[in-house]
Amino acid sequence: MPTITLPAPADFVLHRDVCSYGYFLLAPNHWDPATRTFSRILDLDAGPVRVAITQPGGKGSALRIATSRPLAAVEKHAARAQVSRMLRLDEDRDHARRFHSLDPRFKKLGRFRLFRSPTLFEDIIKTVTSCNVTWTSTILMNRRLCECFGRGGAFPTARRLARTAPALLRGRCSVGYRDQRIVELARLFATSRSTLAARLEDPSIPDADIRETLLELPGIGPYAAANIMQLLGRYSHLPLDTESVRHGKTVLGYSGSPRQIMKRVHEHFAPMGDQAFRSYWFELWEFYEKKHGPSWTWQRDSTGKMFTAAQLSK
DNA sequence: GGTAGACCTGGACGC
DNA sequence: GCGTCCAGGTCTACC
Numbered sequence: 001m002p003t004i005t006l007p008a009p010a011d012f013v014l015h016r017d018v019c020s021y022g023y024f025l026l027a028p029n030h031w032d033p034a035t036r037t038f039s040r041i042l043d044l045d046a047g048p049v050r051v052a053i054t055q056p057g058g059k060g061s062a063l064r065i066a067t068s069r070p071l072a073a074v075e076k077h078a079a080r081a082q083v084s085r086m087l088r089l090d091e092d093r094d095h096a097r098r099f100h101s102l103d104p105r106f107k108k109l110g111r112f113r114l115f116r117s118p119t120l121f122e123d124i125i126k127t128v129t130s131c132n133v134t135w136t137s138t139i140l141m142n143r144r145l146c147e148c149f150g151r152g153g154a155f156p157t158a159r160r161l162a163r164t165a166p167a168l169l170r171g172r173c174s175v176g177y178r179d180q181r182i183v184e185l186a187r188l189f190a191t192s193r194s195t196l197a198a199r200l201e202d203p204s205i206p207d208a209d210i211r212e213t214l215l216e217l218p219g220i221g222p223y224a225a226a227n228i229m230q231l232l233g234r235y236s237h238l239p240l241d242t243e244s245v246r247h248g249k250t251v252l253g254y255s256g257s258p259r260q261i262m263k264r265v266h267e268h269f270a271p272m273g274d275q276a277f278r279s280y281w282f283e284l285w286e287f288y289e290k291k292h293g294p295s296w297t298w299q300r301d302s303t304g305k306m307f308t309a310a311q312l313s314k
Numbered sequence: 315g316g317t318a319g320a321c322c323t324g325g326a327c328g329c
Numbered sequence: 330g331c332g333t334c335c336a337g338g339t340c341t342a343c344c
Contacts (some may be wrong), residue, residue, distance in 0.1 A: 130337090130338090131338045131339070132323095132336085132338040132339070133322085133323070133324085133336085133338090134323090134325080134336060134337065135337095136324070136325075137322095137323060137324060137325090137337085140324080141323095170322090174322085174323060174324080175322085175323090176321075176322035176323055177320095177321045177322055177323095177339095178322085178339095181339090219338090219339070219340090221338060221339045221340080222338085222339090224338075224339085241338070242336075242337065242338090
């Protein structure tokens with residue numbers, strides 16, 4: 001099998017940094033706990049390719065990317081770029097230092113990277129499919145999106161979804177009333193990619209302006225906007241949802257209405273400033289891992305389907 | 315600015 | 330196997 005290599009930052013640990021956010025459990029992503037291999041289909045210009053990523057040399061060593069077919073030089077470049085985005089290889093020691101100086105609890109484990117998708121569009125659609133549904137439905141929607149509309153099992157591109165009838169999307173992928181919103185989002189990214197995506201990924205634009213832009217998009221409310229912001233590497237806002245309320249009650253000991261608890265959770269993490277989300281998230285993640293063991297041991301079809309609090313309470 | 319109700323689906327539950 | 334209820338953010342209408 002053809003392979004390419006990708007240098008990793010000195011503190012990078014594949015199993016820890018892949019299994020750091022729920023999206024590693026969503027199609028087309030696949031994590032094999034037994035071999036500690038991350039695999040998925042990437043959609044490259046010349047066609048889809050399956051990649052299987054390992055880190056044979058352990059912490060800080062280069063990543064080995066096995067590909068299902070030989071790649072031309074330009075494709076290797078594109079594959080490396082997509083993998084780098086997914087694994088946040090651009091976040092280096094300075095990011096870790098900044099976060100761990102504010103919240104030293106996670107320094108020993110070295111946690112600060114959060115897994116994301118190879119493209120911003122996939123991150124946004126994954127966020128939309130996680131709104132107002134249980135986690136098992138999110139899993140199902142993403143699987144069907146890849147099966148029905150992705151080239152060779154890849155996540156569908158904006159261009160593909162932009163020319164999909166909403167009713168077809170609903171019928172095949174069980175996305176419900178999100179059908180129209182997903183198609184509208186796809187059209188925005190397919191037709192104005194150069195402006196919208198570039199704006200959202202422009203680090204020189206202040207958080208408040210990015211948030212405002214996100215809130216104008218169909219299907220994106222306060223929760224989704226904050227989540228997309230962390231996926232963009234902006235950690236100042238908290239995506240507060242029912243999980244946050246559960247966390248506020250059970251871990252932080254708050255009581256009151258969901259609204260009151262959310263407000264207190266927000267205030268609790270406010271001192272972390274631009275690192276608030278990382279502090280919040282890894283505290284939440286630690287809670288899940290106490291219940292189910294390290295996230296890199298979770299089986300996609302068992303633990304991976306029921307790690308959230310709603311399932312835990314049953 | 316705050317709030318009630320509709321939007322869909324899968325899963326749990328009772329019969 | 331069927332019907333009912335519930336969980337889950339966003340959006341719109343209304344106060």
